Amino acid sequence: MTDGRAVVWLEGIRRSFDHGRIRALNGVDLVLRRGESVALVGRSGSGKSCLLNVASGLDLPDEGRVFWDGTEVTSRGQWAALRRSSIGIVFQEFHLLPTLTARQNVELALIGGRDGETRLRVEHMLEKVGLSEMGDRLPAELSGGERQRVALARALVREPELLLADEPTGNLDSANADAVATLMFDLHRKLQMALVIVTHDLSLAKRCERIVTLADGRICDDRMLETVSA
């Protein structure tokens, strides 16, 4: 459910690579509202990951403006602060730190928190993603799906206002994919967390309230779904 206010507002976003030869984002306007769930779909190379990077300030666009909660965000410093406080990201390639255990990777998101409370939240989140027993393992000692769940735990442990998840169930069997999706949608409802899920899985996309389709760096379809059954 959304209260209609924008959490992130993208206006006229263009991003190209290779001296303009690759136009990854080619004029994207998109408003993500507080508390809504959005599936971002489109063929490989259509610009989905690039769009998440711009919406989280990991990449700055060549042209266009990005607003967070009504205020334009222009500097990398502003974005870094927002990512620490309000944005959770699940990367397509997980980006776990290889020398830290699963538990330490999740803890990293809470640096600066009070010790006892931090420990409880980390354990709770590891339990939620079904990895209580594996907290001491390094990423290299985990399967792809287990790593994916650590990445999700790390993104969610701070209870962000916005979760950007790039194929968060891509490496999971159907039971785990379902558990991970349920966890995301539960927090989405409980915390009014806006949720953007990049996925090729139509059944996951259909659990969202809205489906945005990218093609060649542009939004070619943007529709609300009638029923939500998460």
Ligand SMILES: Nc1ncnc2c1ncn2[C@@H]1O[C@H](COP(=O)(O)OP(=O)(O)OP(=O)(O)O)[C@@H](O)[C@H]1O
């Ligand atoms: N750093 C980069 N340098 C050069 N080209 C890039 C870079 N990042 C992305 N691209 C290109 O931009 C386009 C969009 O890439 P993007 O990663 O956003 O696609 P995607 O929709 O996420 O695809 P997939 O479903 O395969 O993950 C692609 O043509 C890609 O090759």
Ligand SMILES: [Mg+2]
């Ligand atoms: Mg991608």
